Amino acid sequence: MPYETITLEVRDSVAFVTVNRPDKLNALNATVVTELASAADEIASRDEIAGAVITGEGPKSFVAGADIRELAPLAPFEAKAVALKGQEMCRKIETCGKPVVAAVNGFALGGGCELAMACHVRIASEKARFGQPEVKLGLIPGYGGTQRMPRLVGKGRALEIILSGRMVGAEEALKMGLVNKVVAPESVLEEAEKFLRGVLTMGPIAVRLAIEAVDQGFNMSLEDGLRLEADLFGLVAASEDKAEGTQAFLEKREPEFKGR
Secondary structure (H helix, E strand, C coil): CCCCCEEEEEECCEEEEEECCHHHCCCECHHHHHHHHHHHHHHHHCCCCCEEEEEECCCCEEECCECHHHHCCCCHHHHHHHHHHHHHHHHHHHCCCCCEEEEECCEEECHHHHHHHHCCEEEEECCCEEECHHHHHCCCCCCCHHHHHHHHHCHHHHHHHHHHCCCEEHHHHHHHCCCCEEECHHHHHHHHHHHHHHHCCCCHHHHHHHHHHHHHHCCCCHHHHHHHHHHHHHHHHCCHHHHHHHHHHHCCCCCCCCCC
16 A cells, blocks of 8 residues: 555565654654554565564654654543554554564654564664653653563663653663664664564464464463463464474475465
8 A cells, every 4th residue: 555654665575664754753643653553454464575674764763752743732532542543553563473673773762662662673773762751741651662661671670761761772772671683873774684584484383473472471470371382382283384394304404484
C-alpha cells in the first residue's frame, strides 16, 4: 500500500521500514503510528517478507518522540485513545511472528524509544541517544515505555531514566541491556541487516516459535513458561524443517529450510 510518512521496501525477503519525516526528526504523529501499524500487518501477512529492519530517515534521528502539537490539546479520553493506538502499533510489531531489528541511527526519545523497544533486537549508532522525557512535559510514557523498559533494564534503572527524563548514550544503553550492539554511524543499517540475515538462515518456524515462547512466557510463572516451551518444542518437532535441520547436522551439511 502507498504510505505518506514511512517507506517500506522489500529487498531479498527483508522489509526495510523507514520513518520518513526528517524535517520533524521523524516524530510520531497520528499518521506515522497508523502507517507503522499497517506496515506491521504487511510484514506479518506477506509471505515474501521473512523479517524487517526499522530505522529513521536522515543522520540525526531514529524517531525523536511524539508530535507535541498533537498531544498538547488532548483531553483525558482522547489521550487514552492515543496511548492505546500507539501501544497497539508497538504490539503488532512485537508479535508479527517475524524477526524485527531496530537500526537506531540517532535520537530515540519518547515514542521512538518505545518503538525501538518493541523490536526484537536493537542495533545502535554510536551517536544514538535514548530516553523517555515525557515527565518534562507533565506526561508519562504512553506507548509501552513504563512496561518494556523495566523488562529490559530492570525496575530501578528504568525508574531512574523515566523519572529524570534524561538521555542515555549508546554505550550506556549497551551496558544496561537497552541495546544489543553499538556500531559506527555509517554502519548501523548494514549491521542491522547483517544480523537479521543471519537469523534468516535459521529455521523460520523455529524462529517464530522462539519469539512466541519468549514473548508469552516472560510474564508467566516458571512452571507455566516451561510448559509453554515444551508445547512449542513439540509443535516445532512436527515440522519438515526440524527433520531437515537434524538430518543436515548428522550429514555434516548446511540445512535447506523451507518454512514447513
